Amino acid sequence: MQDKQRVVKPHLAEEWVGKIYTLLCIFFLIVTIFSMVYFVASKGIGTFLLPNVNVLDFLTGLKWAPEGSPPAFGALPFIVGSFTTSILAALIAAPLGICAAIFMTEIMPGAGRRYLQPVIELLAGIPSVVYGFIGLSVLVPFLRDVFPGQGIGIAAGSIVLSIMILPTITTIAADALAGLPNSLKEGSYALGATRWQTIYRIILPTTLPALLTGVVLGISRAFGEALAVQMVIGNAPHIPKSLFESTSTLTSVITLSMGNTVSGSPHNSALWSLAFILMAMTFVFVFIVRWLERRSKV
Amino acid sequence: MSAKTADRIATGVIISVAVFIVALLASLLGFILVRGIGHISFDFLTSAPQTIKAGGGIGPQLFNSLFLLVLTLMITVPLGIGAGIYMSEYAKPGRLTDFIRLIVEVLSSFPSIVVGLFGLLVIVNLFGLGFSLFSGALALTVFNLPLMVRITEQAIRGVPREQKEASLALGLSRWKTITSVMMPIALPTIVTGTVLASGRVFGEAAALLFTAGMTSPRLDFTNWNPFSPTSPLNPFRPAETLAVHIWKINSEGLAPDAAQIAAGASAVLVIVVLLFNFTARWFGRFLYKKLTASK
Amino acid sequence: MQATQELGLSAKDLSVYYGSKQAVRNISLDFEKKQVTALIGPSGCGKSTFLRSLNRMNDLISGARVTGEIWIEEDNILDPRVDVVLLRQKIGMVWQRPNPFHKSIYENIAFGPRYHGIKNKKQLDEIVESSLRKAALWEETKDRLHQSALALSGGQQQRLCIARSIAVKPQIILMDEPASALDPVSTAKIEELITELKQDYCIIIVTHNMHQAARVSDKTAFFYMGDLIEHDDTQKLFTNPSQQQTDDYISGRFG
Numbered sequence: 019m020q021d022k023q024r025v026v027k028p029h030l031a032e033e034w035v036g037k038i039y040t041l042l043c044i045f046f047l048i049v050t051i052f053s054m055v056y057f058v059a060s061k062g063i064g065t066f067l068l069p070n071v072n073v074l075d076f077l078t079g080l081k082w083a084p085e086g087s088p089p090a091f092g093a094l095p096f097i098v099g100s101f102t103t104s105i106l107a108a109l110i111a112a113p114l115g116i117c118a119a120i121f122m123t124e125i126m127p128g129a130g131r132r133y134l135q136p137v138i139e140l141l142a143g144i145p146s147v148v149y150g151f152i153g154l155s156v157l158v159p160f161l162r163d164v165f166p167g168q169g170i171g172i173a174a175g176s177i178v179l180s181i182m183i184l185p186t187i188t189t190i191a192a193d194a195l196a197g198l199p200n201s202l203k204e205g206s207y208a209l210g211a212t213r214w215q216t217i218y219r220i221i222l223p224t225t226l227p228a229l230l231t232g233v234v235l236g237i238s239r240a241f242g243e244a245l246a247v248q249m250v251i252g253n254a255p256h257i258p259k260s261l262f263e264s265t266s267t268l269t270s271v272i273t274l275s276m277g278n279t280v281s282g283s284p285h286n287s288a289l290w291s292l293a294f295i296l297m298a299m300t301f302v303f304v305f306i307v308r309w310l311e312r313r314s315k316v
Numbered sequence: 317m318s319a320k321t322a323d324r325i326a327t328g329v330i331i332s333v334a335v336f337i338v339a340l341l342a343s344l345l346g347f348i349l350v351r352g353i354g355h356i357s358f359d360f361l362t363s364a365p366q367t368i369k370a371g372g373g374i375g376p377q378l379f380n381s382l383f384l385l386v387l388t389l390m391i392t393v394p395l396g397i398g399a400g401i402y403m404s405e406y407a408k409p410g411r412l413t414d415f416i417r418l419i420v421e422v423l424s425s426f427p428s429i430v431v432g433l434f435g436l437l438v439i440v441n442l443f444g445l446g447f448s449l450f451s452g453a454l455a456l457t458v459f460n461l462p463l464m465v466r467i468t469e470q471a472i473r474g475v476p477r478e479q480k481e482a483s484l485a486l487g488l489s490r491w492k493t494i495t496s497v498m499m500p501i502a503l504p505t506i507v508t509g510t511v512l513a514s515g516r517v518f519g520e521a522a523a524l525l526f527t528a529g530m531t532s533p534r535l536d537f538t539n540w541n542p543f544s545p546t547s548p549l550n551p552f553r554p555a556e557t558l559a560v561h562i563w564k565i566n567s568e569g570l571a572p573d574a575a576q577i578a579a580g581a582s583a584v585l586v587i588v589v590l591l592f593n594f595t596a597r598w599f600g601r602f603l604y605k606k607l608t609a610s611k
Numbered sequence: 612m613q614a615t616q617e618l619g620l621s622a623k624d625l626s627v628y629y630g631s632k633q634a635v636r637n638i639s640l641d642f643e644k645k646q647v648t649a650l651i652g653p654s655g656c657g658k659s660t661f662l663r664s665l666n667r668m669n670d671l672i673s674g675a676r677v678t679g680e681i682w683i684e685e686d687n688i689l690d691p692r693v694d695v696v697l698l699r700q701k702i703g704m705v706w707q708r709p710n711p712f713h714k715s716i717y718e719n720i721a722f723g724p725r726y727h728g729i730k731n732k733k734q735l736d737e738i739v740e741s742s743l744r745k746a747a748l749w750e751e752t753k754d755r756l757h758q759s760a761l762a763l764s765g766g767q768q769q770r771l772c773i774a775r776s777i778a779v780k781p782q783i784i785l786m787d788e789p790a791s792a793l794d795p796v797s798t799a800k801i802e803e804l805i806t807e808l809k810q811d812y813c814i815i816i817v818t819h820n821m822h823q824a825a826r827v828s829d830k831t832a833f834f835y836m837g838d839l840i841e842h843d844d845t846q847k848l849f850t851n852p853s854q855q856q857t858d859d860y861i862s863g864r865f866g
Contacts, residue, residue, distance in 0.1 A: 128330075141340075482711075
């Protein structure tokens, strides 16, 4: 062994190259996320250090007039806007997505794989600005004709978002349904249950945590979506009285105003605070998803 | 209502939903293509946009989108493959690995607008790269990296264990085993995944608003010196992409034919994304056939 | 131990744990050069786990822990300071299911030697030919060396895998049920090949086929529930075993 160790071993150098290269890549990833959290958080907390702003007023204030005198930083309309649009979107998309998943796994697996699966994948592939453009040129005029109001607003926003998150919900639901052991279903059929009875008594309750995981991921995606929502929501900074009235979300106000403010101004830091809320919500969603995933494994 | 009737109704509802979703996609694509394709011409695809006159094109934007995609892939692919190899081959089960997994998950869940803002803060301002293609490419890297890592990790995990053992048993190093035996087998999956991810990158706009910018300088397509400010190849110039352009003309377009331009540009965007999708699908099937035929 | 025979590999007090479960218990076993030793026993008896420890293939399985000593010449290969890469060059391995690389026939053989420093095309050609000849595959493949190895039949693939492992000039070849996935004709060819190869190598073969063990091996070791029950000359073990359990197993009363 001794004399062998004295020989130069090129393969050891090679192992080090591989190890260091892949470690650097991982390191880059870790540094990126930490600096993201650090920079966005440190910018976002800036607002609360201003003399006449505190966290509670910021989160519950109804008036957003950052350029007014005195300026007002009430972010509640945006928070309400973001939550209502994304939860409404999930309420529309979840039944559709779960039905689609049942279709692909229980009703017609062949047609599901051949037609519905690619359709879902293509829906996921359409860029968000295109969804926004279609929403603006088809959905908004339609809503304007049918319902009172301008057509823009939460209704338009959540319908557009529901189509965008449909693939997420469908894919996860389909995976969960496909992963069920056959014996579970066969037991139910053997007792003389119909397909629908089997689906809603056995299949849906068993996969509920996984189905909810898909829904939460959908909400999370809808919550963070910026441009498609911004194009159809109207962008008025107040809480609307109806679903067909102009309003704003966290993302839409950031998209619209960030470019027009000067870095360091109170208005600018208030926008960073909104971005910080967005980021914090991402963590909340990730932890809910993780919790649900643990539940669905049991 | 008898159980049989309920079963029939439920089946009917589920099938209608499936048909509805297919019809929805068909009408979305139909709308985009019918509205937009009439506006697509060679001139539209190659000429520069007009601010207040009709007749503007999307030439620079289309070029910017493609160039930005190439730049992004040049950064993302080596990083993503490296990190994916780490996760599948070097990471030992334990707290650190769980933590890295959590990080990848969080990073992939960040809204793209937040990624764009981070880019504005760190890449554009702190690193002083300004609104530029390079800043945009870095922001898209952050946006795309988690997906690349997951694609690589899964592809490498899919390599049969016997292949890896056979190589190690011949006395090959782990790294050589990964690069010469496992990567060639994993490559088709990685390529398919990357092409699909490219479609996502190509259509992304929110992460680019504040990184690649919302303007494009006058480009001189005869000047291919990458250091000249009017050269299309200069990575340090601002570059409005196709997706950003669609958003901009919809929210603040002043040209009288803004609606048609938006429709035409959307059609181009969708066609390119569809091309990516079909390429990935075709490539996946082609490789599948090739691999199973020789078995 | 006959004094005339040289020792190829020797395990001392070898134990393997998967987590808290002990799969192999304190086994000491010597393997001689130019001999075939068969490891037999019912499935789950630890024979494959034992085999995989001999070239530290169990390192790849998370949670697996190996204790004891394995000596090849003057090296204890379980010593953490030992370079596994160099170690594995000395020990070839053949698996239950043929696992040729997704490369050409030529590349499958040349891959190892080239990595170990042989760059000369002519030298590589010679290694490919001699390895394929030793594996009795040359006549069947000499005209299509550059075609995919995956196009070969299962039995040919397995012989290619044997050729691939002898191309890096090992001293010992480990075989994990090398014929169990093959048809009878291919199995016969592999067995013939094993008998040929023992002129040059120390061969350790795991098999659940007792007839195969009786046909190809010089020594046989019987494993049961992680313990080594009996180790003797094959002929003696099969005709006149000293342990009751061995007798029960080879006469088909369990397993």
